[in-house]
Amino acid sequence: MDIEFVRSRFIKHFDGKTGNVYASPGRINLIGEHTDYNGGFVFPGAIDKGIMCEIRPNGTDTVMAYAIDLKDRVEFNVNDPEGPKTSWARYIYGIVQEMKKRGVDVKGFNTAFAGDVPLGAGMSSSAAMESCFAFALNDLFGDNKVEKWDLVLAGQATEHNYCGVNCGIMDQFASVFGKEGKLMRLDCRSREFEYFPFDPKGYKLVLLDSVVKHELASSAYNDRRRSCENVVAALKNKYPNRKIETLRDADWDMLDSVKSEVSDEDIKRATFVLGEKDRVLAVCDALTKGDYETVGKKMYETHEGLSKDYEVSCEEIDFLVEIAKAHGVTGCRIMGGGFGGCTINLVKEELYDSFVNDAKEKYNEKYGREPKVYDVVIKDGSHKVC
Structure with missing residues (x-):
């Protein structure tokens, strides 16, 4: 994101004075899908695409916000109990x-913002926006008294309370806590996390966006969550003296012991979740050793599980994964909730051009459009630019 571009629009649309500039990134998730609501681990990292805002207090109780990319302007009072109806302004x-609830005495300000997180590609532009403004308001009005975790929770609460999205914490967590060259293993139950090195010399990380989103995603998500809950209920009944809250608390022997008490479909879903728990831990070990071949192998295994056991892939995504395999791409899988979106690919540099060009050509031949290509680099989380 170009700071001079954002600053020029801020100056143009307000009173010619400059303010402070802040930035927050989008994210990728290397491995660990559908594990958050099962009490498991996720493995995200902040990326080199995000949201940037310039912001300056204006001495009133009015927020004047300009969305550069949309060429749209909204004003609202910080004490208004209803707030603006414009969807993008609801995030601000x-x-x-939420920052006021956490003790930050937010007053009126002028702001202009822009982003380069591709919309609909599963890189969490909304979380980047929430984290950017939470960090900025904490710096400007709170003297940085609010802890980073409170910024994360303020972003999540914004989704829940003002935008109608009942999301988890991974996206905001990655945007706030990200570090250059590091991925993070987050325990979705305890909120404990650990940084792991991600410096794949000789490799590139690239997303191929299928430009597809199938409509059955929301209902199918609920069905899969219900399957996991069904297995947990059977395990609780089978093991009354053990503390079983989610599939995080199960092992393979326990799952095998309740196969006759739940549907085959439920067992398939639980099989993926237990396998994914093991794969996340294996990737942690591999990254510590710099073993990116094992990381890639686990990515393919995750995709196989998401496609065959959890059944959240789709024809277009599976096609892109097969192209990756044929080109010797080190690792590839669907990223995100499923039924469309992106594949995330760990590609050796010498294979990158031929893989991307072939994927675009073959996908276009089959589906009449090219996948969008996004190279990503792991970068720092929310920060003040100047």
């Missing part, structure tokens, strides 16, 4: 309210 309004 929500962060203002």
Whole structure:
């Protein structure tokens, strides 16, 4: 994101004075899908694409916000109990309210913002926006008294309370806590996390966006969550003296012991979740050793599980994964909730051009459009630029 571009628009749309500039990234998740609501681990990292805002207090109780990419302007009072109806402005309004709840005396400000996180590609542009403004308001009005975890929770609460999205914490967590050259293993139950090195010399990380989103995603998500809950209920009944809250607490022998008490479909879903728990831990070990071949192998295994056991892939995504395999790409899988979106690919540099060109050509031949290509680099989380 170009700071001079954002600053020029800020100067143009307000009173010619400059303010402070802040940035927050989008994210990728290397491995660990559908594990958050099962009490498991996720493995995200912040990326070199995100949201940047310039912001300056204006001495009033009014927020004047300009969305550079949309060429749209909205104003609202920080004490307004309802807030603006414009969808993008609800994120800023929500962060203002949530930061006030956390003791930050937010007053009016002028702001202009822009982003280069591709919309709909599973890199969490909304979380980047929430984290950017939470960090900025904490710096400007809170003297940095609010802890990073409170910024994460303010972003999540904004989604829940003002935007109608009942999300988890991974996206905001990655945006706030990200570090250059590091991925993070987050325990979705305890919120404990650990940084792991991610410096794949000789490799590139690239997303191929299928430009597909199938409509059955929301209902199918609920069905899969229900399957996991069904297995947990059977395990609780089978093991009354053990503390079993989610599939995180199960092992393979326990799962095998309840096969006759739940549907085959439920067992397939649980099989993926237990396998994914093991794969995340294996990737942790591999990254510590710099063993990117094992990382890639586990990525393919995750995709196989998501496609065959959890059944959240789709024809287009599976096609892109097969192209990756044929080209000797080190690792590839669907990223995100499923039924469309992106593949995340760990590619040796010498294979990159031929793989990307072939994927675009073959995908276009089959589906009449090219996948979008996004190279990503692991970068720092929310920060003040100047």
